[in-house]
Amino acid sequence: MTxxxxxxxxxxxxxxxxxxxMMELLRAELLEVEHGRIVIAAPIRPEVTQQNGYSxxxxxxxxxxxxxxxxxxxxxxxxxDVLSVELKINMLAPGRGERLVAEGRVVxxxxxxxxxxxxxxxxxxGRRTHIATILxxxxxxxx
Amino acid sequence: MTxxxxxxxxxxxxxxxxxxxMMELLRAELLEVEHGRIVIAAPIRPEVTQQNGYSxxxxxxxxxxxxxxxxxxxxxxxxxDVLSVELKINMLAPGRGERLVAEGRVVxxxxxxxxxxxxxxxxxxGRRTHIATILxxxxxxxx
Amino acid sequence: MTxxxxxxxxxxxxxxxxxxxMMELLRAELLEVEHGRIVIAAPIRPEVTQQNGYSxxxxxxxxxxxxxxxxxxxxxxxxxDVLSVELKINMLAPGRGERLVAEGRVVxxxxxxxxxxxxxxxxxxGRRTHIATILxxxxxxxx
Amino acid sequence: MTxxxxxxxxxxxxxxxxxxxMMELLRAELLEVEHGRIVIAAPIRPEVTQQNGYSxxxxxxxxxxxxxxxxxxxxxxxxxDVLSVELKINMLAPGRGERLVAEGRVVxxxxxxxxxxxxxxxxxxGRRTHIATILxxxxxxxx
Numbered sequence: 001m002t003x004x005x006x007x008x009x010x011x012x013x014x015x016x017x018x019x020x021x022m023m024e025l026l027r028a029e030l031l032e033v034e035h036g037r038i039v040i041a042a043p044i045r046p047e048v049t050q051q052n053g054y055s056x057x058x059x060x061x062x063x064x065x066x067x068x069x070x071x072x073x074x075x076x077x078x079x080x081d082v083l084s085v086e087l088k089i090n091m092l093a094p095g096r097g098e099r100l101v102a103e104g105r106v107v108x109x110x111x112x113x114x115x116x117x118x119x120x121x122x123x124x125x126g127r128r129t130h131i132a133t134i135l136x137x138x139x140x141x142x143x
Numbered sequence: 144m145t146x147x148x149x150x151x152x153x154x155x156x157x158x159x160x161x162x163x164x165m166m167e168l169l170r171a172e173l174l175e176v177e178h179g180r181i182v183i184a185a186p187i188r189p190e191v192t193q194q195n196g197y198s199x200x201x202x203x204x205x206x207x208x209x210x211x212x213x214x215x216x217x218x219x220x221x222x223x224d225v226l227s228v229e230l231k232i233n234m235l236a237p238g239r240g241e242r243l244v245a246e247g248r249v250v251x252x253x254x255x256x257x258x259x260x261x262x263x264x265x266x267x268x269g270r271r272t273h274i275a276t277i278l279x280x281x282x283x284x285x286x
Numbered sequence: 287m288t289x290x291x292x293x294x295x296x297x298x299x300x301x302x303x304x305x306x307x308m309m310e311l312l313r314a315e316l317l318e319v320e321h322g323r324i325v326i327a328a329p330i331r332p333e334v335t336q337q338n339g340y341s342x343x344x345x346x347x348x349x350x351x352x353x354x355x356x357x358x359x360x361x362x363x364x365x366x367d368v369l370s371v372e373l374k375i376n377m378l379a380p381g382r383g384e385r386l387v388a389e390g391r392v393v394x395x396x397x398x399x400x401x402x403x404x405x406x407x408x409x410x411x412g413r414r415t416h417i418a419t420i421l422x423x424x425x426x427x428x429x
Numbered sequence: 430m431t432x433x434x435x436x437x438x439x440x441x442x443x444x445x446x447x448x449x450x451m452m453e454l455l456r457a458e459l460l461e462v463e464h465g466r467i468v469i470a471a472p473i474r475p476e477v478t479q480q481n482g483y484s485x486x487x488x489x490x491x492x493x494x495x496x497x498x499x500x501x502x503x504x505x506x507x508x509x510d511v512l513s514v515e516l517k518i519n520m521l522a523p524g525r526g527e528r529l530v531a532e533g534r535v536v537x538x539x540x541x542x543x544x545x546x547x548x549x550x551x552x553x554x555g556r557r558t559h560i561a562t563i564l565x566x567x568x569x570x571x572x
Binding site for chain 3: 487
């Protein structure tokens with residue numbers, strides 16, 4: 001990874017994150033903002049469970065998608081925004097414990113498309129379990 | 144599609160849906176329950192938007208995943224439950240309007256694995272826009 | 287699907303297909319060329335099997351990818367070419383019989399990206415078995 | 430990764446690979462066989478190109494699928510075989526040069542399903558280019 005094309009990417013991402021109703025609804029927080037790598041966490045509350053009490057796959061997906069989207073955002077030119085083209089998630093284990101932590105990373109950054117990968121872990125009493133892995137594509141819009 | 148292997152699949156699915164905290168958080172409702180086909184809708188409220196005001200991809204994904212999961216559930220033996228193995232979603236258009244409607248369908252049903260497909264539409268003033276399409280795999284557990 | 291943006295799309299696709307070494311290696315043939323829909327078939331010879339004698343998943347994938355790529359090509363402007371961005375295939379059944387037939391279709395056509403879907407069937411003694419389903423993204427290049 | 434459940438996994442994989450007509454057709458060779466990790470290479474000959482002279486995506490996919498399948502095989506019990514459930518590939522760059530090299534790795538190994546990941550590089554004059562990345566699911570059969 002070379003220099004950021006937008007030196008203000010962190011401020012842009014933090015401001016954008018704050019505007020996402022969905023992240024607030026899920027009580028998600030932005031833990032780390034690096035060039036090409038973003039970490040987002042969200043608590044496993046009863047409100048985000050499936051029928052069996054584990055976290056709904058939609059929680060892992062939602063914070064994973066946002067982490068990957070902002071990872072793509074961090075390598076783009078200033079003034080451009082990002083949209084999900086497609087995302088695939090493989091579920092590896094049930095999500096149980098206190099919270100989920102999703103990391104998004106840039107695999108390859110082109111002018112228009114950014115290929116991203118991500119991983120989601122569940123944290124339970126200090127132990128981390130790898131519960132999902134993600135591979136997808138983001139597109140730069142505007143600019 | 145032949146006869147349901149679980150004649151009570153509809154009651155089972157409705158009861159399971161009611162236990163999903165995530166569906167309640169998203170104000171999702173179960174619109175149609177057929178053998179091999181499920182429809183779930185959720186309103187586009189400010190709480191489920193992304194930074195630009197459209198519905199977060201996680202909303203389409205969450206109700207799409209549930210619609211596909213219950214479609215798989217509807218073709219399973221009684222006493223078995225369903226988990227998402229993997230799901231891929233392609234986003235086709237921004238989600239704007241009053242609500243999203245997700246349909247999940249069974250593509251092929253094996254003893255253990257069920258391949259599912261789905262589509263998500265946004266409804267705005269009586270017009271429907273195809274915003275996402277899904278292809279994935281569910282697994283039967285228990286039983 | 288509206289009017290083709292390139293009225294000569296069929297000639298362009300047939301000429302492009304003829305230049306694909308891979309399609310020749312697999313003895314693939316272009317069965318149908320329509321605006322937004324392409325059908326390609328390939329024989330199941332011993333040369334394209336896996337360790338158990340069924341057709342290798344790579345055969346279904348290769349003709350499926352080409353069918354989807356040309357389906358995307360058929361809706362593009364003249365002078366543009368197509369590349370696979372990503373493709374997901376779900377295998378539904380073993381590929382056995384005389385040949386595989388892959389159909390590629392356009393799901394949504396944007397200016398740059400085209401979302402495509404496809405299905406692969408195996409033909410054995412007049413019977414067709416659905417062996418794979420595809421969802422992916424193509425990108426227009428050049429132009 | 431713990432101990433192999435099948436101490437003879439390498440012999441089993443080499444023997445299975447030798448029976449794959451598709452690998453022979455593509456002139457693919459098995460470069461590395463480790464517990465949980467397989468490397469397969471194939472030359473970029475005119476016979477495996479697309480219309481523009483680069484390697485066909487089907488070549489990357491075919492050796493990637495086999496590398497991932499055998500990576501899954503390497504962690505299974507003796508007497509079991511492996512089938513592809515689904516595979517997603519993101520193409521990162523055109524495949525040009527002398528050969529493609531695909532690595533398959535086990536992400537998570539369950540009793541029935543094995544989640545795998547892979548990467549394909551093109552080698553050209555001593556330089557390696559990352560041309561594709563893979564995420565998928567394999568299933569154990571028989572046994």
